[in-house]
Structure formats: structure tokens, C-alpha cells
Amino acid sequence: MEREYQIEGAEMTYRMPKEVDHHKAVILRDQMDRLIEAHQIRRLVLDFSETEFMDSSGIGVVIGRAKTMKFYGGTVEAVHLGERIQKICRASGLHRMITIKEEDGND
Amino acid sequence: MTDQTRNHMHLYFDARSVNEGFARLVVSAFMTEMNPTLEELADVKTAVSEAVTNAIVHAYSEEERQVELTCDRCGNELTVVVEDRGIGMEDVKSAMQPFYTTKPEQERTGMGFAFMEAFMDQVAVDSRPGFGTKVTMKKYIGKENG
Numbered sequence: 513m514e515r516e517y518q519i520e521g522a523e524m525t526y527r528m529p530k531e532v533d534h535h536k537a538v539i540l541r542d543q544m545d546r547l548i549e550a551h552q553i554r555r556l557v558l559d560f561s562e563t564e565f566m567d568s569s570g571i572g573v574v575i576g577r578a579k580t581m582k583f584y585g586g587t588v589e590a591v592h593l594g595e596r597i598q599k600i601c602r603a604s605g606l607h608r609m610i611t612i613k614e615e616d617g618n619d
Numbered sequence: 620m621t622d623q624t625r626n627h628m629h630l631y632f633d634a635r636s637v638n639e640g641f642a643r644l645v646v647s648a649f650m651t652e653m654n655p656t657l658e659e660l661a662d663v664k665t666a667v668s669e670a671v672t673n674a675i676v677h678a679y680s681e682e683e684r685q686v687e688l689t690c691d692r693c694g695n696e697l698t699v700v701v702e703d704r705g706i707g708m709e710d711v712k713s714a715m716q717p718f719y720t721t722k723p724e725q726e727r728t729g730m731g732f733a734f735m736e737a738f739m740d741q742v743a744v745d746s747r748p749g750f751g752t753k754v755t756m757k758k759y760i761g762k763e764n765g
Contacts, residue, residue, distance in 0.1 A: 534672040535636035541726060565643070565661075567668040568730035576726040596661050603737050604730055 517547060522554040522586075528563045532570030540573050545580055554586035561592035571604045578610050589613060626652065626692040631685045634675045634703065642671045642688055642701075649690045650697055653760040662738035663697065663758055669731040670701035670754045676722065678705025678752065697758050704751040711744050 517526045526544060529536055547553065556577060560566075578588045589611040593601065598614055601607050628649055632638045643664045650663060667688075674686045689700040708714050715736075720729035735742045741757040 531640060533636075533639050533668055534676065535639050537726065538636070565664065565668075567665050567672065568728050568734050569668075569672055569726075571730060572726040572728045575728065600665070603734065604728070 516543070519547070519551050519553070522552060523557065524548070524551065524553045524555070525557040525559055528558055528560050530562055530564050532563055532566040532573065534567075534569035537569045537573045541576055544573075544577055548577075548580055548584065548586075552584075554581075554584060556581050556586065556588045558588065558590045559592055560590060560594070560597050563594070563597055566597050566600050568604065571600065571606055574606060575609065587611070624692065624694045626690075628690045630688045632688070634679050634684055634686050634705075636672075636675055638686070639668055639671050639675065642686075643668050645688065646690055646699060650692070650760065653692060653695065653697060655760045659758065659760055663699070666735045666738045666742075666756055666758075667699060667701070669734045670699075670756065673731050673754075674701060674703040674705065674752065676725070676727065678703035680706065695760050695762070697760055699756045699758075700753060701756075702751065702753040707748040707750050707752055708746040709748050711746050714746075715744065 517524055524547060532540070548556065558574065558577070574588070574590065581588045590601070591613045593612060593614050601612060606612070626649070630645060632641065646667045647660055647664055650660065671686060671688070684704065687702040691698040713719055715732040717733040718729040720727040732742070732744070735754070735756060739756040739758045743755045744752065746752040
């Protein structure tokens with residue numbers, strides 16, 4: 513089975529699950545924070561290419577990680593967001609808090 | 620003859636986070652008959668997830684109890700009711716304000732009600748401290764196509 517994350521130096525790319533809700537949020541939060549600390553991550557890339565569903569609990573996870581990274585002087589960005597996930601991010605104002613790179617259609 | 624555009628379902632499930640996905644699936648299956656667009660389906664799933672998550676996170680602090688989910692269809696009108704018999708809320712108006720949360724340490728954003736209102740056509744919240752909370756949401760399916 514493929515791992516959810518890939519680490520290169522101080523950069524971690526984390527593959528977000530198919531559904532990012534409150535049930536998954538607890539697990540995601542703990543795992544990412546543990547990895548960020550253990551590997552001294554300073555650039556966190558959240559890859560949403562497989563994500564089909566996200567609600568406000570998912571937004572909470574992203575904002576929480578943005579705070580964690582800010583604490584360590586690092587950055588967070590979200591990449592490969594499908595149309596639905598973009599809509600959720602816009603509704604929450606998340607696009608004003610972190611860098612979001614939307615799906616470019618060429619992938 | 621029975622009215623083919625009427626349907627009803629009622630369900631109880633444990634107030635556990637694993638059932639958030641289950642509740643979303645049940646409601647999407649229920650509304651399939653209404654021929655929703657993918658966007659309408661996703662909007663309802665998001666709103667249901669918010670209401671059910673609220674019940675699971677806030678209603679019961681100690682023992683694990685149940686959440687009640689009801690769906691009704693009448694023509695192109697979908698009504699979803701999410702109800703718990705938990706702690707309830709003193710001040711519903713404040714609770715519905717965007718970014719209001721009693722559990723910031725759990726990374727709750729306080730956006731739940733705002734999302735329900737953004738993705739449904741009507742949201743009504745009825746709550747009594749010590750008795751529980753009832754969230755009634757309506758959406759008109761197919762209005763985008765006229």
C-alpha cells in the first residue's frame with residue numbers, strides 16, 4: 513500500500529483522503545503534527561487530488577496545520593483541488609489564509 | 620393511486636464519528652429518486668455532515684447515545700431533520716454565528732451552521748438546554764433546471 517505522505521528534506525507532501533470529515537480529522541491532525549515535528553517540516557503541501565468530500569471539520573484540519581506550520585516558521589499550501597473542494601474552500605474563506613493551487617485541468 | 624413523489628425514511632444511529640459518512644450516504648441514496656444534479660447532491664451531503672457532526676461532537680459529553688435522522692420528499696422538496704436528545708443550546712442565535720464555537724481546542728471552526736445555510740434553502744434550529752437539538756433543513760431539488 514502506498515503511504516499517505518512523502519518527505520524530502522524539510523518538505524512534506526501529504527495525500528488527503530477521499531473524504532475529509534470530522535471522523536478523519538482526528539486521525540489526520542495527529543499524524544500530520546507528529547510527522548511535522550519528527551522531521552522538522554517547514555513546507556507542508558496538502559494534496560487533494562483524491563478528495564471528493566470535505567466539510568467544515570476538514571477546513572478545521574487545514575487551518576490547524578497552517579497554525580502548526582506558522583509556529584515553526586513554515587508554510588502550507590493546498591494543491592489539486594477539484595471543483596467541489598474549491599467551493600468549500602471559498603465558502604470558508606480558506607483561500608485568504610493559505611496558498612491554494614487549483615486543479616489546472618491538464619492533470 | 621399513491622403519490623410517487625412522496626417518500627419518507629427514519630433512522631437512529633449511534634452518536635459516533637464513523638456514522639457521519641453513513642448518514643451522508645443514506646441521504647444521498649434517499650434523494651437519488653429526485654434526480655438531483657451532482658452539485659445539489661454534494662450540497663446536501665455537506666449540510667447533513669455538518670448537522671450530524673454537531674450532534675456527535677456537542678450533544679453527548681459522557682455516555683454515547685443516538686442521533687435521529689429523518690428524510691422526507693414531497694415533489695421536488697427535500698426535508699432532512701437531524702435530532703439529538705443531548706445537552707441542547709441556551710442561545711441558538713449565538714451558536715449560529717459564523718466562527719462561534721465552544722470547542723476551539725478540537726479545531727472546530729464554528730462554520731457548521733454557516734455551511735448548512737449556504738448549501739440548503741432553509742435551515743431552522745430548535746434547541747432546549749437539557750432536552751436536545753433539532754435541525755430542520757430544506758432544499759428544492761431541480762430548481763436550477765427550471
